[in-house]
Amino acid sequence: METLNYLLETLNNLFLIIADAIRGLFADPQSVWANLTMNVINFIIVVIIVVLAALILILLERKVAGWTSQRPGPNRLGPRGWFQTIADALKLMGKEDVTPAGADKLIFKIAPMIIFCLPMMTLAVIPYGKDMAPINIDLGILYFVAISSISTLCFLMAGWGSNNKYSLLGGMRAVAQMISYEIPLLFSLLGVVMITQSFNLGVIVEAQGTIPFIVLQPLAFVIFMIAGLAELNRAPFDLVEADQEVVAGPFTEYTGLRWGLFFLGEYGNMTAMSALAATVFLGGWQGPAILPGYVWFFMKVGVMIFMMMWVRWTFPRIRIDHLMHLAWKVLLPLSIVNILLTGLGIYIYRFVMGG
């Protein structure tokens, strides 16, 4: 029993032990050079997480699509089709890189690069385990939402730079949709912030030791899920890349690796949003001590991602005016009501507890 507990403890702190060991290599473990090295290593780990997530998720998406629509999905390449994404990535690399004649070349070329950077920036503040946030900042939630809203700009840049009417329509849709949904998204997170009195994601997870916030804030979780889907341009809110109407929206003119970067960015953003949901509402790395914290965390992220894929392949697409009505007339008032109720709840709690 003792050894088992010791083993679990070691596994739980595995990455921290490794990090300490690396720091130990320096003469002064708290020197500038040691911090810099650790930051670089953390950054590389986040990049690996993003790329790995995209590789796995693209295959998973196609498998989930197969399950929901009663077909096998990719099953030829490698064991049960696991190498399909790698083959697709290689194919994309071999493709000709076409820039349309009338395109705004600079904007056209930097849009996919920026969108690929965003999930790395957002995933850097997520606590993957106890004390395992690559960068621990106090305004974590605010930083996350601020960075993820830059993707609006990328869609507009891609849509405008492509010099294509479909792309332009898609880009304009992206702006209208994502700016509208940003507000309920942030408001839905405010309830949790009010309870924990902190914007720091690490503190928020620590506060969920006994009870995850999905129990205390069910309404906020629902609002967050809907607004998050809209923010990610996932179905049923995928109006930006609606292939039946605007062909592929801002991505219409992109080929090869540039298009692949958009794809990586999309799945990276999806991972980031699921990670935020898992952190804020599902208790992050908190869980029964039979498994290490980071395993719990990634399991929760996986559940969120599966939910998003499930919704995508079963629901039809919403119409643009219904989309706006939902954001401004339903979600926004509801999220304000949620803030009010949370405030009231905190007040009553303090009154009862005599605080």
Added chain:
Amino acid sequence: MSIEKTEELILNMGPQHPSMHGLFRMVVHLAGETVTNIEPKLGYLHRGMEKLAESRTYSQFIPYTDRLDYLASPHNNWAYVQTVEKLMGVEIPERAEYLRVIFGELARIASHQVCIASTALDMAGWSAWSYAFRDRERICDMYEMTAGSRLTVNIMRIGGMSAEPPEEFWPALQSFLDDTPEMLEEYYGIFFGNEIAMGRLKNVGILTKEMAENLSITGPVLRASGVDYDVRKAEPYSIYERFDFDVPVRTGCDSYDRTIIRMDEIVESIKIIKQAVRDIPGGPIMAKVPKVIKPPVGEVYHRVENPKGELGFYIVSDGTTKPTRLRIRPATFINLQMLPIVAKGWKIQDVVAIFATLDAVLGEVDK
């Protein structure tokens, strides 16, 4: 202060576009997301069917009719061969008539399933699409057993049927009929009952009764506008007066009713097939017709109820082996007139949905 003026955006959709169902092209004038005008441009699939008929013998033209409304090819065969039979005055055997009804109604179900599927797909309901196509495969299998091909079946001949269905056809048909109620429930559950789908389809693209009548719309689109008109009842051809079935009519006049009325029609088709399977007599499947078909001098028009509406053939014969003139009255070509009128003022997403509910098959539109 300067006032910025907005500009009209002219968007060319098609002929190569994911939701244009073949080679349809429309020029859409947009004010933001709202459609101000639509100009449909046809003819990208024009193959000159009517002219081709003039240099083919009567029998040789049957496979060409498959390529009209390729989602319900037995119906096109049926309309054509019946027209020629009417001109020649041929009586066909009972068994052939029953088989024609069975295959015709199966084709109606298959075509409606494709309509439901593609309407769902045009609204990104991917799973609904694959559910409907999964069930349509079973009808294609039944075609294959009998005729050897799955889409353009070429199953009818002047004077009867090309082949007797094999032994395994009847159990397959029976199990398909038994599974249909469950199938329809699934479509409803995954697509028609969905809140988003209802929001997109209900009260969208209103085609009033008067408009439908004035535009000579036929088929499910007309019946969804509250007009009780079906060629099978209005002018019964083949043996339709022997069957007990209803013509589903809905009064919603909107995209939702135009789509869901096809579910009602599948139910009625199942009823007809069940009666036909019960009553089908034995006997030959071909009438005694001469090897070389030479109809007498004259002209004839005959129409049937295609899954998409009224399909008519007009043939002028000069007594030789080839028709002098053949004219096709396609259903969807005429139904398509409503698109610019109805879709004006709706969002671009609605135009795609309205176009899908018309169930246009470009093979028939462009001939």
